[in-house]
Amino acid sequence: MSPQPQKAVGSPLSRVEGRLKVTGRADYAVDHDIPGAVHAVVVDSSIALGRITGMDTSAAESYPGVLKVITHLNAPRLVYRDYPGTNPRGRRLRAFQDDQVLFFGQPVAVVVATTIEAAQHAASLVEVSYESRQSTTDLTGRPGNVIGNYARGDAEAAFAAADVRLERRFDLARNHHNPLEPHATTARWDGEKLTLWDKTQGVNLTRNEVCAVFDIPPENVRVISPFVGGGFGSGLRTWPHVIIAALAAREVGLPVKLALSRRQMYFTVGHRPRYDYRLRLGADRGGRVTAMLHEPSYETSNHESFWEATLALGQMLYNVPNVSQVLRNVPLDINTPLWMRGPGYSSTAFCIEVAMDELAHELGVDPVELRLRNEPTRDPSTGQAFSTRRLTECFRTGAREFGWSRRNPKPRSTRDGDWLIGTGVATGCYDTWLGQAQAHARLDANGTAAVQSATSDAGPGTYTSMTQLAADALGLAVREVEFRLGDTTMPVAPPQGSSQTMASVGSAVQDTCDKLRQQAIRLAVGDQRSPLHGVNPDDVVVIGGRLQVKDKPARGETYRQLFARNNLTHLEANGSYTPQADSPYSMYGYSAVFAEVGVDARLGLVRVRRILSVFDVGRVISPKLADSQALGGMIGGIGMALLEHTVTDHRDGRIVNANLADYLVPVNADIRDLRAIYLDGDDRRADPIGVKGLAELVKVGVAPAIANAVFHATGRRVHELPITAEALL
DSSP, rough: OOOOOOOTTTTTOOTHHHHHHTTTOSSOOTTTTTOOOOEEEEEEEESSSSEEEEEOOHHHHHHHTTEEEETTTTTOOOOOOOOOOOOOOOOOOOSSSSSOOOTOOOEEEEEEEHHHHHHHHHHHHOOEEEEEOOOOOOTTTEEEEEEEEEEOOOOOHHHOSSSEEEEEEEEEEOOOOOOOSSOOOEEEEETTTTOOOOOOOOEHHHHHHHHHHHTTTGGEEEESOOOSSSOTTTTSSSSSSHHHHHHHHHHTTOOOOEEETTTTGGGGOOBBBBBBEEEEEEEESSSSSEEEEEEEEEEEESSEEOOOOHHHHHHSSSSOEEEEEEEEEEESSOOOOOSSSSHHHHHHHHHHHHHHHHHHHHTTTOOOHHHHHHSSSSTTTTOOOEOOOOOOOOHHHHHHTTTTOOOOSSOOOOOTTTTEEEEEEEEEEOOOOOOOEEEEEEETTTTTTEEEEEEOSSSHHHHHHHHHHHHHHHTOOOGGGGEOSSBTTSOOOOSSOOHHHHHHHHHHHHHHOOOOOOOHHHHTOOOOTTTTTTOOOGGGETTTEEEEEEEEEEEEHHHHHHHHHHOOOOOEEEEOOOOOOOOOOOOOEEEEEEEEEEEEETOOOEEEEEEEEEEEEEEOSOOHHHHHHHHHHHHHHHHHHHHOOOEEEEHHHHHOOOSSSSSSOOGGGGGEEEEEEOOOOOOTTTTTTBOOOOOTTHHHHTTHHHHHHHHHHHOOOOOSSSSSHHHHH
16 A cells, blocks of 8 residues: 655644634533523532531522522432443542532532522522531641552662662642633433533543443433543543533433532542652762662542552663662542643652752762663663653753753852853653544545544644544545544544543544545546556555556546546545554653753742753654643643642641632743754554654653752752742742
8 A cells, every 4th residue: 555645744734623712613511502501500518528417408499590409418319330440449429429528629519590690699508517527638647558569679778788879758739730611511311311511531431420320321321522621631530510410400301501610620620649759769979870769659539549650650761770669649538639731750750850860960960961871771660672762862952952061060050140040951751552442434525524533632632633644544635624523422532631642543543544545546446437447556645635646646536536427425434443452662752851940049939941842752743733732731840840739728628729819820921932842753663653642741851850950040959849939048
């Protein structure tokens, strides 16, 4: 089969759905015009642990426009069966099924009314009394449960014998996702069939949970999610409000719209957990790391055991012969955490990369050089060859482009007026996740195509990148291809998380469109009336909707001509991708992150002056979207390093900064010079289209690069996130 010319892939296209979004015509979860829809508002608990002893809903029920108030006293009993893939593990919160309160902000009632205003006011009239018990919401000093461990060599002995030993403890604050679109659901029952318009990063995730809770067959549930206003991981499970919306719609017999308030987003839809991370590092005088001992602990809820990929980096990032890891989670009276961009990796990278910078300073070795000295040739944790590992090239390219050689290595040696200037570097790395995916494509007689898969677009640009792949595979212009997603009636796809969408769904789209193109080619070469009759199908390519002999482009015909002669309205094909069960390769994406900061010498204020990240991510399908991802990850890393900190009042479990005025995120004034470079690559060992995920990787390594730059600027080493002015004064 002759390879198709690549005209769309690799081009910096703007988002194909961009006009819909900027003109307000993209419908999000509660934007859909559903006739007869009413509104629901959730009432939250004001204690962190205890039981409900009384519920007075009379004032709310008598308020004009109120249709119903649902609580544990009048809600029907729901099944809540487990199913394969239920995650996190444990006994998930059961909405309105008992009088128990497990965390502050837990839903305890819902008010349904004809208008959103009536529902909001009536919710404030619901009076709840509690029997409160002392809650535990602070990770500090709690032993936790061992949920993972790993060892190679004799780490304790190697650490004891090391020429240089570092022993550090890191405290990383809880972070919240804060997508622009709040979590929301519209629910409508038609007899026994339920339709949900939901903010989710996986429509099949929502369907699976709803089927399990209500004990209804999958064919009776349809989930629709064409647009998602950001997720960052918060949409990777189905939260109680989705069940509440469906329950309320069934109880009142009308479609129901339910959107969480910004405040509620801090209590019920997950967060990056707080970490207490102990790290010991031993090395010889030549800068070879001989031992690393990791003891990370992070928070989980008392009712569920949350897990994220905390251990991988410590096992494979550097060529360390002696490693031990003991991972614990600490059950607390809080809502269950959830994966947030770069889950596990972002937190672990901060600890490892700050420690590596400390080692470089201790030895008087350049931080880039130290990392290169510890670069493995094979994955130290498995012995496998890397599918690609061009981290050395990332560092050398980044050092050249950043001007690293001009750096005075002495801390506090460079000033710009009142500002202390520092530069830092760190490694980024993230697993190349792959999942099973399916797609369907239809090529119509007018020369246009529609391709679909039940994937998501929570921000990375799935609509556009899949359109680019499909257009090249079918030999069509981008404007002649429409990609559709976000509906459980479409072919199954994995959720949009762990940077797996491009590789997984993209490979399925490639397979589907290749099959469709080949179907048309076989039709042409077997048609005695076709100019291509008798030609070897492997010698035919399609360019601009025209099938032609690769070396004799004058010989050929268009899709339209072929279809018209054969009286065809369309051709269609199904395709799929299934990752290799036991790949012989270790597959990761890599980055080298360089940062420059200024620190006000008198005030301790930190300003990021520039960041450069160089990536080894295989083939880049859409450079403009890749840049959008990379810059967004850098901005998120600035937030993690300097601003973001969920503050809990441990007396009652209340989050005291549950709003975007007090929970600080980067704004335009915080962002200056951000740049991304992508090594030219194509990793076909990883997947058929040669890509490696970018969305998670782009955040990993940013926070430690900034922290290392802060040390270089000030001479003060900070082991807590976020880095505050108080820590530098």
